[in-house]
Amino acid sequence: MPEHEAEARQGSPAREVGVFLRRRREQIAQRWADEPLFRAVFTVSRDEAVEAGRTVADALAEVATAERVVDPEAAGFTLVREQLARMAASRARAGLGTAQVSREVDALRPPVVDLLVADLADAPAGRLRECESALTVLLGTLRLVVLETALSEGEALIDRQRLQLLEVATPVIKLWDGIVAVPLIGTLDSARSQVVMETLLEAVVDQQARYAILDITGVPTVDSLVAQHLMKTVAAARLMGAECVVSGIRPAIAQTIVHLGLDLGTVVTRASLADALAHALHRLGADIVHASSGGAGSR
Amino acid sequence: MEAAAGVDARLPIRSDLDLVWVRQHVRQAAARLGFGLVEQTKLVTAASELARNTLVYGGGGQLTTTRVAHGRAQGLRLAFSDRGPGIADLEQALRDGYTSGDGLGMGLGGARRLVHQFAIDSTPGVGTTVTVTSWAGRPPRPGHPREEW
Numbered sequence: 001m002p003e004h005e006a007e008a009r010q011g012s013p014a015r016e017v018g019v020f021l022r023r024r025r026e027q028i029a030q031r032w033a034d035e036p037l038f039r040a041v042f043t044v045s046r047d048e049a050v051e052a053g054r055t056v057a058d059a060l061a062e063v064a065t066a067e068r069v070v071d072p073e074a075a076g077f078t079l080v081r082e083q084l085a086r087m088a089a090s091r092a093r094a095g096l097g098t099a100q101v102s103r104e105v106d107a108l109r110p111p112v113v114d115l116l117v118a119d120l121a122d123a124p125a126g127r128l129r130e131c132e133s134a135l136t137v138l139l140g141t142l143r144l145v146v147l148e149t150a151l152s153e154g155e156a157l158i159d160r161q162r163l164q165l166l167e168v169a170t171p172v173i174k175l176w177d178g179i180v181a182v183p184l185i186g187t188l189d190s191a192r193s194q195v196v197m198e199t200l201l202e203a204v205v206d207q208q209a210r211y212a213i214l215d216i217t218g219v220p221t222v223d224s225l226v227a228q229h230l231m232k233t234v235a236a237a238r239l240m241g242a243e244c245v246v247s248g249i250r251p252a253i254a255q256t257i258v259h260l261g262l263d264l265g266t267v268v269t270r271a272s273l274a275d276a277l278a279h280a281l282h283r284l285g286a287d288i289v290h291a292s293s294g295g296a297g298s299r
Numbered sequence: 300m301e302a303a304a305g306v307d308a309r310l311p312i313r314s315d316l317d318l319v320w321v322r323q324h325v326r327q328a329a330a331r332l333g334f335g336l337v338e339q340t341k342l343v344t345a346a347s348e349l350a351r352n353t354l355v356y357g358g359g360g361q362l363t364t365t366r367v368a369h370g371r372a373q374g375l376r377l378a379f380s381d382r383g384p385g386i387a388d389l390e391q392a393l394r395d396g397y398t399s400g401d402g403l404g405m406g407l408g409g410a411r412r413l414v415h416q417f418a419i420d421s422t423p424g425v426g427t428t429v430t431v432t433s434w435a436g437r438p439p440r441p442g443h444p445r446e447e448w
Contacts, residue, residue, distance in 0.1 A: 024333045117303055126408055186445050187319055187322075189318075190315075191314050220322070220326070220343075221322055221343050221344055221347050221404075222338070222344070223345075223347040223348050223351075224348060224402060224403045224405040224406050224409060225343050225351060225402065227403070228402065228403050242426050251337070251338045252339070252340035252341075253340060255340075255341070255342045256337075256413065258339050258407035259341060259409070259412045259413050260344060260348075260410075260412065260413060261395050261408065261412065262403070262405060262409070263403050292314075
């Protein structure tokens with residue numbers, strides 16, 4: 001037995017696990033490469049999976065040697081955090097839930113424990129138990145680190161999507177010379193309505209629009225705050241010289257607005273976007289005439 | 300009871316995002332109890348107003364939704380409670396156009412007109428609970444004042 005291993009036997013179980021992980025690094029990496037977590041992430045080549053396994057084993061060895069097996073903030077983990085995050089994210093993209101990812105990380109434990117038990121076959125039973133327990137705790141902490149990184153990835157994703165929604169959901173569409181429309185979709189909270197107002201007013205200037213149609217077909221609930229936002233937008237557009245028409249008022253919404261006691265009397269409203277467009281065209285002096293009934297006879 | 304599945308719940312009201320969740324839950328619960336589209340929309344709108352009051356004036360609180368039954372009639376009861384400053388003058392608060400904030404002042408009075416039953420319990424310094432109930436179809440007690448027009 002080499003000298004430093006004899007020393008490890010004297011040291012703490014965690015230290016001994018650290019020595020074991022370094023000694024068996026290659027075998028551990030090989031076995032992990034066949035586990036679902038590594039196999040599914042590194043689909044191109046097995047060598048890549050083995051290399052990733054080596055990196056994780058090295059990190060675990062460092063954490064064990066530092067005797068910080070219960071500490072997810074241990075320096076060793078920071079080295080592999082990014083890699084683990086990539087792996088967890090890849091599994092999440094594949095449609096796995098947190099519990100499944102957790103199970104896959106847990107599946108890394110048995111192969112390592114088997115190797116440890118074989119290595120310490122001639123050690124006292126108590127010593128083996130202590131080392132096995134330290135290893136189990138260490139791999140539990142690894143699982144915590146993976147899930148933690150996966151969760152923070154998820155939070156970052158949600159933040160990005162929230163910003164995307166804010167922008168994507170408010171296009172301004174030119175329907176005709178001087179007529180623009182904003183199809184509103186989803187919840188019209190204060191932040192969204194601010195974006196709507198800004199993009200609409202910009203479009204009014206850019207397109208020299210005389211009429212702006214706010215279509216609320218896709219707004220599920222029109223309460224007093226939504227109405228207030230709409231009226232503010234209408235008032236602002238009016239100051240810029242554009243008349244607003246609110247369209248897409250469904251029967252249930254109309255009844256609700258009346259019961260709620262909201263007075264939309266100052267706002268021009270129409271049931272559908274088509275009605276609103278016809279209204280705006282008429283006011284611009286561009287009535288739509290059927291070709292067969294008195295058009296210019298272009299047929 | 301089977302119909303109560305997904306109806307009875309307790310939801311936190313702590314942020315704008317919670318308001319979205321409140322509206323969705325009330326809409327789904329009302330649909331499950333057989334509410335028509337108009338009654339659904341009315342109740343969801345009332346819930347939106349009351350939940351926002353809980354958030355803005357009550358400093359946050361919670362919504363408790365309960366399925367209620369009266370004979371064969373099924374209804375949905377919503378209780379919005381907060382531990383905010385309370386409402387000193389209920390009559391004034393219910394009056395259309397009155398607001399202590401910067402809203403339209405239509406929320407509380409409007410919500411009352413959108414539901415079948417409306418009760419408000421407020422103690423200054425302790426908190427406010429607004430309880431509303433709507434029924435799928437006709438409300439069970441005939442002659443109950445539900446509409447003013």
